[in-house]
Amino acid sequence: MPAHQLAPDITDPAETLAAEREHLAASRAALRAMREHARSLSSDAAGDWVSQQILQALLDQRVAALADHSGTPLFFGRLDRAVDDDLPGTIYVGRRHVHDDRSRPLVIDWRAPVSRAFYQASPSDPMDVALRRRFGYHGGDLTAYEDEPLDQGGAPQHSRLLTEEIERPRSGPMRDIVATIQPDQDEIVRSELDRTVCVQGAPGTGKTAVGLHRAAYLLFTHREKLARSGVMIVGPNRAFLSYISSVLPALGEVKVDQTTVAGILGDHSAPEDPAVSTVKGDARIAPVLRRALWMHIVKPTEGVLFTKGVNRYRVADHEVREVVASLRGTTRYGPGRAALAQRLAHLVLVRMEQRGESPDDRVQDAVARSKPVKQLVEQVWPKLTPQQVLHRLFSDPEFLAAAAKDDLTAAEQALLLWAKPAKSHRSAKWSAADGALMDELGDLIERTAPLGHLVVDEAQDLSAMQLRALGRRCRTGSATVLGDLAQGTTPWSARSWDEVLTHLGFEDGAVTELTLGFRVPREVLDYAARLLPAVAPDLAAPQSLRPGVGSLSVRPAPDPATSLTQAVREALSREGSIGVIVPDASVAAVSESLSRLDHRVLSPDSVEEHRLLVIPATLAKGLEYDHVIVVEPADIVDAEPRGLARLYVVLTRAVTSLTVLHTRELPAQLC
Template sequence: MPTDQLAPDIPPDLPTDVLAAEQAHLAESRAALAAMRAHAQSLSADAAGDWVSQQILQSLLDQRVAALADHPDTPLFFGRLDRSAADDLPTTIHVGRRHVHDGDSRPLVIDWRAPVSRAFYQASPADPMDVTLRRRFGYHGGALTAYEDERLDQGTEVGPSRILTEEIERPRTGPMRDIVATIQPDQDEIVRAALTRTVCVQGAPGTGKTAVGLHRAAYLLFTHRERLARAGVMIVGPNRAFLSYISSVLPALGEVKVDQTTVAGLLGDHAAPEDPAVGAVKGDARMAAVLKRALWLHIVKPEEGLVYSKGAYRFRVADHEVREIVASLRGTTRYGPGRAALAQRLAHLVLVRMEQRGESPDDRVQDAVARSRPVKQLVDAVWPKLVPEQVLYRLLADEEFLARAARSDLSPEERQLLLWRKPYRGWKSAKWSAADAALLDELRDLIERTPSLGHLVVDETQDLSEMQLRALGRRCRNGSATVLGDLAQGTTPWSTTSWRSVLTHLGQDGEVTELTLGFRVPREVLDYAARLLPSIAPGLAPPRSLRPGAGSLSIRPAGDLHEAVRDALAREGSIGVIVPDAAVSAVSESLSGVAHAVLDPDSTQEHRLLVVPATLAKGLEYDHVIVMEPADIVDAEPRGLARLYVVLTRAVTSLTVLHRKPLPPQLAP
């Protein structure tokens, strides 16, 4: 196997004619991609018939142009397969991030998501999948500098790929990169799972679960383009800083129209402060039954009938008939459609009376009766129009009403927790918490059905409450989901301990896959953090890392922050100084003489050196991580040990722990 060198110059031990041929193919492919983009830019939406069609077509053309953008620093292809299969495809194919063809429609690069490209990730000497040779390419920036061949037709095991290893370990700054060139076989199985399957991935730190979820979204969009273009795909992350970090992955893969949001962005950005104990009760799935009763308790037993006047005639609907209609509709439909159906049923009975008098009313007459003042007044009195905030306000402000709605689902102590001590002056002035957002969404769905997406990717799912999971489940009730997380990284008071429970509350019958082999976090660092697992997630298997990382861990009692920062700045890559939230300002001020930035929940800024609050570190990674005062991170919240586990596993090259206070017993030397 040729030796790989990731350097701008051609390694002297590689045949220059092979590299020259591959470089020529790369140049030809880039020129063809430019031609494809120029052709897309030349197309006009004017040919569409009406203005609406023109706008839709222009939007599609703009998306096509954006998807065909070339990124000079990104390899256009990263692999090659020499095949022995007798089919219509070329015997030699280059695998890359997107499909590229020349003017004669000859494929120059095959999209990594195409069925034939699966062999690049899955083929082995034991099962070569009609592949005789697999070639991996090394790049410096966008320039091809090296290659590495693996013979798969000789039945002998191939050694580890140096190009693959160096790509995995390559330092990074800025947003997350795609891993399309380094996807491992077990990750590829998840990525290529069928659209109809919901997949739940329990992934230890550094196993690439987030990247797998994003690549699965890209794969499904490629494979089911028309269906998902209608139904939609959505990525849900824990905070905006996380979304900023992953924002470049899908566009780099040619997918430029995928919604990315947070749970707060989806359900409502409510942030009124709240006791965690109260939030835990509100997040419990039992609240679903309480909310349903609270909504339907607003329906009043009809005591009067309906009188509708038309000219000299009066048409009557008896009170018992109104009660029968209400009883037949209650609980069999959503609240909003039920209210509309009540008006139509009443109008229908009026039409029956008209027909009994010899008239011949049609549907237009029924609609007019349904909109008439007598019908509206009766419907408003019996089945009042409501918004979710009205119902939740009454539930949290009225002790008697809460008791009627809760019945035996909530204990008296839990009901007292939920009640507002100082109710607002009305539902329009109420300040809602993040837990309230999920309750409002539940009520909103009880009133009007929530539209479903085709596929939902949810990251850091272990931190979501049961009511938040129900809200997300409504968004994929007619589709599927990719559920990502790590039970050991649960940091909220309501963090789950069971993926089966998560799937149940999502309303999805999925399968759970566990990724325990890490590629990013050095083994020395991962083993150190794993000392916390028996205390925070005793049921999980300890994670393993392929990277030994000798010398990657440094524990410095009474260590100096400036010295640790200088050491990190002398090395290549990004740096995260992760500190207890309460210490962010003081640490930033102490680093005033060093160029840096502070990460905040809405941060989209890129900087090599970041001061990171511990509560925002989840899902992020840095080449070099400096952690300050683990004891304070643990003491800051009830699940502080889990937060510390998250913090310690953000490093992909080195971890330095600075402490003056004693370390938690699990990490003691």
């Protein structure tokens, strides 16, 4: 008998497990049939070639979304409902919907409304559920189950399988947490589309996973709308994106853009003094850019003389000035320029009509494209690129002073000016901070296309100008903003989430704090939290549900190479991934000392799927490893102005054990 038709009197554990395995096999077979059916569909009936291509792309996405990942449980929970209504009495909750050949549901998508009870139901509020069953897996094999009665009152039951799943060693990219979402996380995940949710999440609280699962939930709930407008995930670097890249496909979402701020604003990498980048990242430069752009419009001194055959039509200079004044500042620069040509052409048509002619729209378009009109428009309202405006701003002290007014001090203006100006905007070398300025100017020239939903991770590290660039891509106010103020490592790191939301343009966003961790052991988290009074004194200390006794080891290393090799060998004797996190300047030396051990060095562009990785400290943010070995904390602190915050990040990457090796004295906060 299929498991979805189980009789309630089956109480023998072996029989129950066998029945559940039978249901799993039936569900996998049904999923294969669904995928084969999707493969068999043809786009030929769509009519024209363009429609066929669009339909084929949709069919390909459908096939990809129905992939069965053999090592990933197809369902992870079951609800036995206590009410008799139109819904099935037994519901299996999994990563996607699966039905048999008679359209009977074998697995219900975790995002469906009826599945909410799996995460939210409790003995005090059973939500019409009599029994919640969790399943344990080894690889793709169902090996255990655990029942929790919900209709008998009492205290919530501790779940051994849930704890084991949270603590399960990992290797390779980040996994989804769909089987272990907690009630407070579920509330965030199921927030409405039109809300901006900001999550302040301590290490190990799952804030990144929550953001990704919210994106998956919204795509399920608002599929048609978001398919048109798009969803984008913005992470701190490409290594981080590689680390999270498997989460959404495992949930059946294969068409979500994942990028970095540099991927949006341009991969500009010219070196720059942090003091200069800080001024460029300040929101006060936004009005400076606006003025710098509109200062390129000059007062007209001539009218327009349009000749057609023997007839001449003149628009006086004062009329041109009136048109320019009426357009200036009331529209974006590019459309204003186009409107100027059309307004001038319209005045010419008025002259034609005054002479008894009957010009139509085609005549107006021809006049707008005529040489006299184009010459005047170019003289008064020149065509510009963001690079041209920035080149002039950073090369011409008088122009910068006029654009800056009182928004920037004389000292700040001096910082922005190039010591050796580039000959042209084409030969200029731009920094990462310049990318946000060019994006701001680009939006002033032509409107930036908006997205349906935006997920921004590590948002506390973004400058005000970078946040403005992201905010204009999500003018609908539908965004998920993730981060931890204690992990801010840039010179312009935010001090409050109200500040971040204001720069994004989402002042009404709701800020939610996650302080209860599930991944980082308590012993490790408490050790790292000693740094909090120095890096984020206003934040509450994070807490962990996992005691992690014996998970922390702090060792002097008089012989660094020998101590490191010994620590790595100890980690290799245990199950799970290993991250050796070192000061950036020490990466090559540490890699050399580990030359006899099979390892890889993490690069900025990708995350290596390898058990033993050497990781520069500046790339550790957002990543997790079962066993972390931190080399020379004092050097990590000394490497940058917010080095203590960087060390806090580094010390909170471990999910099983943390070993700290030091030759120098530890920072005072850790002693």
